[in-house]
Amino acid sequence: MATAFLSSLTRGIGRYALVAALTAVFALFATLAPGFLSGANLLSVLVNNFALLAIVAVAMTFAVSAGGIDLSVGTAxxxxxxxxxxxxxxxxxxxxxxxxxxxxxxxxxxxxAVLIAGIGISPFLATLGTLFVGRSVQQLLTNGGNPVYLPPAGVPEAFRFLGHGTVAGIPVPLLLAALVIAGAWLVLSQTRFGRVVLATGIQASVVRYSGIRLSRVTAANYVLVSTIAAVVGLILTSTVTVYIPSSGNAFLLNAIGATFIGTTFDPRGRPNVPGTVLGVLLLGVVANGLLLSGLNFYWQQVGTGLLIFSVLAIGFANRKAAARA
Amino acid sequence: MADTTNGGAIVRLENIVKRFGGAAALSGASLSVKRDSVHGLVGQNGAGKSTLIKLLAGLHRADEGTVEIDGEAYDRLTPHLVEELGIHFIHQDRLLVPTFTVGEALFLGRELRIPGTPFLDRTGMRRKSAEILARYFGLSLPQSALIADLSAAEKQIVQITRALIANPRVLVFDEPTAALVRREADLLFQLIHRLSAEGITILYISHYLGEIVDICDTVTVLRNGRDVATLPVAETSATEIGALMVNRALGELYPKPDVIPGEVLLQVENLALAERFDAVSFALRKGEVLGLTGLVGSGAKEVVRTLFGLDLPTGGAVSVNGETVFSADPAEATEKRLALVPEDRRRDGVALDLSVTENTTLASLDRFSRGLIDHGSERRQTEDLVKRLQIKTDGIDALVRTLSGGNQQKVAIAKWLSRQSEIYLLDEPTVGVDIAAKVEIYRLIGELAERGAGILVLSSDIEELLGITDRILVFFRGRVTRQFTSSETSPDQVLADVTGAHETLRHAG
Incomplete structure (x- = not known):
């Protein structure tokens, strides 16, 4: 009886731990960092620390769901x-x-898609190759990596809309992130395609033996990942009115981190869109909170690292508890 | 519970009770293994065999009951203590690290050292293992070979050698033949006889009652967590043991309805796959159960794979319902309503970490989605099939990993029922399945035939094939060498053709 209660408790913790962790981090910074809880700051967290990374991380979630990874989201x-x-x-x-x-x-x-589904190279190596090739291509296109500016006079108002506009008072980047999140959740958890992607990540040979054209699904999935990531390219360019070669890679590691935080906390260890989104929020809040606490900027990465370690520790403890149950 | 005194029992488990959560896995099971005997332990999945063995291995602790080894009671066994007492375990597929070399695996945890120094005595270890390998197996394995590169039989040899290095007094074999081909299994039986003659006590756990009767002196039958009988093998039979396991008469083992085959569903003409099989022709009719059998490499399995589009044929034609199929991939085969239940079900048949529902509808998601998946109808379909196939599961959301082998196999079949397939290719459908689930799978095959499906069963269990099929095709060296009508044939006749006895005669004559 007691053990049954304990095990149900730990299972419950698995499900809500991410929300609990987020609340705890929130409470911590609310006391530590002046101005953290102000409306202006929270909005800035959402727009600057959340919206763009959330879109990239959601894209990454598709790749990880299929049992792969996409190191070239920055290239897209x-x-x-x-x-x-x-x-x-x-x-x-x-x-x-x-x-x-x-x-x-x-x-x-x-x-x-050609490398992974066509030739059969592992997603890690294929997208790593794409990352390098993409970097070279950009350097070749820009005389060795010079930014491409839009002349201030020549920027159409519409161009700035994606980065700076608002709809009904909501910043467009945030709105786009919400749309991408909702759409991705729908596709990944409510459609045939999403189910097959998930099954591929869990046991690809069964998918093939079930009469599903595995390479088609894989190809479509990697094109989808890049297309979602491309949305960030548009918003980013619109915000700063400049194209800086290879700047997209800045999102890569955080996107991977957020996806795996979400996966770790899922009771079944499956990559999932809501988990990824909470992971992004957690990373964003920690980064912003550390900044506002007046901590040296260079310490922020340590904060992120500690966060990921603690997530892994909790996830590990969870799984051990689940295995014992 | 034959001898309650210490009458030569080396291992004695008495009235063991073991509960997990609320459920009792063992509720008063006893097992007494006499010194120098070969003792068989049988029972269906869930009867408590593995719990009892894990208890003996020191991996579980009994809630009640006593464990005696050599007449001495042990309150708390640990894996280390058990090894020190001379009891060693040969598991079918565990305990060997794939990235280790043979040498490392053999001596892991009990490396020999050069006397008086902390240095490993590599020469000594090599000599000792080579000696045992040569003496018992008449072979040498390179010490530097990777475990991952060994065959199932070779891995087992490494495990046995590892145990023999420690001079064991009791060897416990846990389903040792599950991954072996017939010839390898025969070698294992010879080895067991020899070890027994050398004074090592053997405890032998197996699903295969034939093996138990062949090699054991005594057998204990477990059912529902208790020992229901311990019998001298000389006074019993595989049939009696099987009946004790399921608690019913074995006459009902092969339920086969009378179905008159209808029109041709699947026509295979002169099908060939380079160096695998050639000139294979047969027809499968509605309501017919056709058996295929043959040795490994005879081509029977390759024909099944080719029909499902997993291999590309090099010649011949296949038609389904009169329409020619050019299937080079399983997707096209399934569109023609072919279904394959593959032999390696845990790799290809079911996704272990998907739920029962997700597995059941994986091949038929189109039926359940209009843009979005209709979870309600998906669940209803799964619940229907779980009920119809009597799949034992904690619910349709349980991961398939948590099901027993037989129930996993039923999920692999349910996937195709949900797809409304017409032609079922079943590759060794009952291997590793307990006897009760076997009967249910046979009944299901009969039911499918009654509904007008065509079923192809590939099996190396000839009695099973004779019991459930209408006809049997025997493959030998890539060709169909003989066809039998199941109801008029005895196992010996089929076996002669499977092993090519007639072929050899023909060549000789």
Whole structure:
């Protein structure tokens, strides 16, 4: 009886631990950091520390769900950004340029798809290759890595909308992040495609033996990952009105971190969109809170590292408890 | 409970009770193994065999009851203590680290040292293991070979050698033949006889009653956590043991309805796969159960794989319902309503970390999704199938990993029932399945035939094939060498063709 109660308690902890951890971190910084709880600061956390990373991390969640990883999400961001800026500079309408940007990002996914689903290279190595090739391509396109600026006079108002605009008072980046999160959750957990992606990550040979065209699903999945990441390229470019080669890689490690935080806390150890989103929030709140606590900027990474260690420890304890039950 | 005094019992477990949570895995089980005997332990999955063995291995502790080894009672056994007492375990697929070399695996945890120094005595270890390998197995394994590169039989040899290095008094074999082919199993039986003659006591756990009768002196039958009988093997039979295990008469073992085969579903003409099989032709009709059998490499298994689009044929034609199939991938085969229940079910048949529901609908998700998955109808379908196939599970959301082998196999079949397949290719459908689940799978095959499906059963269990099929095709060296009508055939006749006895005669004559 007592053991049954204990085990149900620890299972419960697994499910809600992420929310609990987030609350704890929140409470900690609310007392430590002046101004942390102010509306302006929280909004800035959402826009600056959350929205863009959330989109990249959600993209990563698709790759991890299929049992892979995508180290080239930054490359997709960069290609989208480059295509977007170039098309606007060439005088194309902003909407068309944005579509072109998405296509530019998707191209990276097509390249990955050929390597992974076509040739059969492992996702880690294939996307690592893409990351390097993508870096070179960008240097070649920009005379060795020079940023491509939009002349301040020549920036159409519509161009700035993605990064600076608001709809009904809500910043557009946040709105886009919400849309991507909702859409991704729907696709991953409520559609045939999502179910097959998940099954592929769990036991690929069963998917094949079930008469499902595994390589098609894998290919589509990697194109989807890059296309989602490309959205970030558009927002980023619109915010700073410049394309800086290889700047997208800044999101890579945090996106992986957030995805695995979400996976660790899932009772079944499955990658999942809500978990990823909570992981991003946790990372964002810790980064912002540490900053406001007046801690030296260079210590922030230590904070993130500690966070990930504690998540792993809790996840490990959870799984041990579950195994004993 | 034959001898309650210490009449030569080396291992004696008495009235053992072991509970997990609320459920009792053992409720008063006793086992007494006489010194120098070969003692068999049988029981269905869930009867308590593995709990009893884990208890003896010091991995579990009994809630009640006594454990005596050599007449001395032990309150708390640990794996280390058990080894010191001379009891060693040969498990089917555990306990060997794949990335170790043979040499490392053999001496892990009890490395020999050069006397008086902390240095490993590599020469001594090599000499000792080579001696045992040569003496018992007549072979040498390179010490530097990786465990991962060994065959199942070789891994087992490493395990046995590892145990023999420690001069054991009792060897416990836990389902040792599950991963072995017939010839390897025969070698194992010879080895067991020899070890027994040399004074090592053997405790032998197996699903295969035939093996028990062949090699054991005494057998203990477990059912529902108790020992229901301990018998001298000379006074019993596999049939009696099986009946004790399931607590019913074995006459009901092969339920086979009378179905008159209808029109041709699957037509195979001159099918060939380079160097694997050639000129294979047969037809499978609605309501028919067709058996395929043959030795490993005879081509029977490869034909099944090719039909499902896993291998690309090099010649011949396949048609389903009169339509020619050019299936080079399983997706096309399933579209033609073919279904494969593969032999390696834990790798290819079911996804262990998906739920019962997710596995059941994996091949038929189109039926349950209009854009979004309709979870309600998905669950209803799964619940229906769980009920119809009597799948024992904690619920349709339980991970398939938590099910027993037989129930996992039923999930692998349910997947295709949900897909509404018409032609079922079953590859060794009852291997590693306990006897009660076997009967249920046989009944299901009969039921599918009654509903007009065509079923192809590939099996090396000839009695099973004779019991459940209408016809049997025997493969030998890549060709169909003989066809039998199941109801008019005895196992010996089939076996002669499987092993190629007639072929050799023909060549000789």
């Amino acid at each position: 961001i960069d290609f989208a950004s480059f295509a977007f800026v170039s098309l606007v500079l060439a005088g194309q309408p902003v909407a068309l340029a944005a579509l072109g940007g998405l296509a530019g990002g998707a191209l990276v996914g097509v390249f990955n």
